[in-house]
Amino acid sequence: GENVEQHPSTLSVQEGDSAVIKCTYSDSASNYFPWYKQELGKRPQLIIDIRSNVGEKKDQRIAVTLNKTAKHFSLHITETQPEDSAVYFCAAVWRAQKLVFGQGTRLTINP
Amino acid sequence: DGGITQSPKYLFRKEGQNVTLSCEQNLNHDAMYWYRQDPGQGLRLIYYSQIVNDFQKGDIAEGYSVSREKKESFPLTVTSAQKNPTAFYLCASSIGGGGAQETQYFGPGTRLLVL
Numbered sequence: 001g002e003n004v005e006q007h008p009s010t011l012s013v014q015e016g017d018s019a020v021i022k023c024t025y026s027d028s029a030s031n032y033f034p035w036y037k038q039e040l041g042k043r044p045q046l047i048i049d050i051r052s053n054v055g056e057k058k059d060q061r062i063a064v065t066l067n068k069t070a071k072h073f074s075l076h077i078t079e080t081q082p083e084d085s086a087v088y089f090c091a092a093v094w095r096a097q098k099l100v101f102g103q104g105t106r107l108t109i110n111p
Numbered sequence: 112d113g114g115i116t117q118s119p120k121y122l123f124r125k126e127g128q129n130v131t132l133s134c135e136q137n138l139n140h141d142a143m144y145w146y147r148q149d150p151g152q153g154l155r156l157i158y159y160s161q162i163v164n165d166f167q168k169g170d171i172a173e174g175y176s177v178s179r180e181k182k183e184s185f186p187l188t189v190t191s192a193q194k195n196p197t198a199f200y201l202c203a204s205s206i207g208g209g210g211a212q213e214t215q216y217f218g219p220g221t222r223l224l225v226l
Contacts, residue, residue, distance in 0.1 A: 032212035043217040101153035
C-alpha cells in the first residue's frame with residue numbers, strides 16, 4: 001500500500017556539521033518528491049523538491065538525492081546552523097493522486 | 112506561503128457539536144487540500160478538490176465534510192461523528208491541472224481542541 005518511511009525520527013548534530021535524512025517509498029511510479037520544514041506551531045514550508053528525471057538537486061546548503069531503482073531519496077543539509085532546527089517531512093506522490101508524507105524528523109542543531 | 116489564510120487559529124468544540132474551519136486563498140489556485148496533523152506524526156489527507164464544485168475523499172474522510180462552491184474557499188466541517196478531532200488542521204493549495212505532482216503551499220493552520 002501507500003507508504004513513505006522516514007528515518008531517523010530524531011537527529012541531533014553539532015552546529016557546522018552535516019545532517020542527512022532518508023526516506024523510502026513504495027510506489028515505483030512516483031515522480032515528485034518534496035521536502036518540507038516545519039517550525040514549532042507553524043505551517044510546513046517547502047524547502048526543496050526533486051522530480052524523477054534527475055538524480056540530484058542542490059540549493060545552497062540543501063541538497064536532495066534520488067535513487068529510483070532503490071526507491072529512496074535523501075535530504076542533505078551542510079554547515080548546519082541553529083535556525084535549521086525544526087521538523088522535516090518528506091513526501092512522495094502515490095498513483096499520481098495524492099502526496100503521502102513521512103512521519104517527520106526532528107532535527108536539533110547543538111551550538 | 113502568503114495568500115492562504117485559515118481561521119480561526121484556535122477552535123474549541125463541545126461534545127456533539129459541528130464546527131467549521133475556514134480556508135481562503137487568493138493565489139488563483141484550482142486545487143485545494145485539507146490535512147490533519149497529530150503530535151509527532153506526519154500529515155494525513157482528509158479531502159481534496161481539484162476544481163470548483165468537485166472534491167474527493169482522502170485517507171481519513173470519516174467524520175468530516177467539505178464544500179467547494181468558490182475557487183478561493185474550501186471550508187472543512189468537523190462533525191460530531193469525528194470522535195477524536197483534537198489535532199492541527201492544515202489547508203493547502205496548488206496551481207491545479209497537474210495532479211499531486213504540483214507544489215503545495217500551506218496555510219498557517221487551525222488547532223482544534225475538544226472541551
